[in-house]
Amino acid sequence: MPPLPFSFVAGAAGSWRVVAQGAVCGPALPPAARFEIHEGLLQALPDGASWLLRGVTSNERYVTREEKTQLVAKQPGLGRPNATCAALIPIQKSAAWWDLTQDERRAIFEARSRHIEIGLGYLPAVARRLHHSRDLGEPFDFVTYFEYAPEDAAAFEDLVARLRETEEWRFVTREVDIRLER
Amino acid sequence: MPPLPFSFVAGAAGSWRVVAQGAVCGPALPPAARFEIHEGLLQALPDGASWLLRGVTSNERYVTREEKTQLVAKQPGLGRPNATCAALIPIQKSAAWWDLTQDERRAIFEARSRHIEIGLGYLPAVARRLHHSRDLGEPFDFVTYFEYAPEDAAAFEDLVARLRETEEWRFVTREVDIRLER
Numbered sequence: 041m042p043p044l045p046f047s048f049v050a051g052a053a054g055s056w057r058v059v060a061q062g063a064v065c066g067p068a069l070p071p072a073a074r075f076e077i078h079e080g081l082l083q084a085l086p087d088g089a090s091w092l093l094r095g096v097t098s099n100e101r102y103v104t105r106e107e108k109t110q111l112v113a114k115q116p117g118l119g120r121p122n123a124t125c126a127a128l129i130p131i132q133k134s135a136a137w138w139d140l141t142q143d144e145r146r147a148i149f150e151a152r153s154r155h156i157e158i159g160l161g162y163l164p165a166v167a168r169r170l171h172h173s174r175d176l177g178e179p180f181d182f183v184t185y186f187e188y189a190p191e192d193a194a195a196f197e198d199l200v201a202r203l204r205e206t207e208e209w210r211f212v213t214r215e216v217d218i219r220l221e222r
Numbered sequence: 223m224p225p226l227p228f229s230f231v232a233g234a235a236g237s238w239r240v241v242a243q244g245a246v247c248g249p250a251l252p253p254a255a256r257f258e259i260h261e262g263l264l265q266a267l268p269d270g271a272s273w274l275l276r277g278v279t280s281n282e283r284y285v286t287r288e289e290k291t292q293l294v295a296k297q298p299g300l301g302r303p304n305a306t307c308a309a310l311i312p313i314q315k316s317a318a319w320w321d322l323t324q325d326e327r328r329a330i331f332e333a334r335s336r337h338i339e340i341g342l343g344y345l346p347a348v349a350r351r352l353h354h355s356r357d358l359g360e361p362f363d364f365v366t367y368f369e370y371a372p373e374d375a376a377a378f379e380d381l382v383a384r385l386r387e388t389e390e391w392r393f394v395t396r397e398v399d400i401r402l403e404r
Binding site for chain 2: 041042043081100102103104105107135138143144172174176177
């Protein structure tokens with residue numbers, strides 16, 4: 041699967057209603073009422089939009105074959121009819137993170153922070169798509185989009201709370217959490 | 223260091239003379255007489271240009287701390303006055319490569335192909351800058367730019383020949399080799 045580009049637009053229009061939006065750390069994004077995901081990289085903020093973020097799905101950077109096999113067996117696709125809740129969580133990591141070598145980042149990401157293992161515990165309840173943004177010159181390094189059913193909302197809160205307690209998250213310098221419903 | 227975007231333009235103008243240009247595998251690029259590197263991502267082919275490639279320097283994807291320490295100790299910068307020879311080698315890898323997980327790609331890249339170890343043997347003679355292009359939607363996945371002195375030309379030929387014999391290179395589906403002098 042080649043990298044797929046997406047644009048995330050919030051403003052007056054969109055099929056998702058923004059039910060909460062706030063900065064976990066670093067600067068916030070301007071408030072917005074509605075949200076939409078577009079295929080492709082928009083070059084300019086659409087009329088009436090409050091903010092635009094962009095990202096590209098890409099090859100995985102950390103998972104091993106064994107982990108990928110477990111993920112593929114359990115992970116659901118986006119767009120499930122009962123998944124009427126969603127979240128968009130853009131994050132930026134520090135220069136110190138990006139100065140680490142691959143083995144050092146992997147050690148923090150999984151050996152010490154258990155990022156993949158934690159995520160596996162919330163499958164198939166929470167569907168997830170990761171987008172890479174750093175090489176596009178975007179303000180955030182990653183944009184992760186999640187979908188889940190209302191009855192799994194507590195599980196989703198638990199997932200993000202656990203990740204934010206990890207050693208990996210000490211390298212997060214900006215994080216915005218946008219909650220959506222349709 | 224944040225990712226730095228560059229554009230590679232060949233055509234009638236440019237500070238480097240194109241002395242050879244050919245496809246190693248896959249389709250060639252249109253012929254050109256001169257070559258220039260521009261900072262930033264050009265959005266359109268400049269007037270009189272034959273081709274435009276784009277890429278972004280980014281965090282390293284494979285090297286360990288031990289390898290990076292060796293690289294940093296030996297690798298020279300670009301722009302040495304005696305480095306009047308250069309090469310631009312864009313490559314594309316197969317879908318099979320990109321479907322591999324991180325541990326599988328690392329095993330082929332270094333444990334079996336010795337990509338980093340081979341490259342270390344040609345430092346400080348050959349200066350090198352790697353640009354990532356795949357997530358930008360470019361036709362090539364990587365663009366590597368090299369500079370060296372005329373007396374190191376034979377060593378440079380040896381370097382590229384050795385890399386092309388590796389297991390890693392079996393995943394290369396398109397490669398163009400452009401040689402430059404100033």
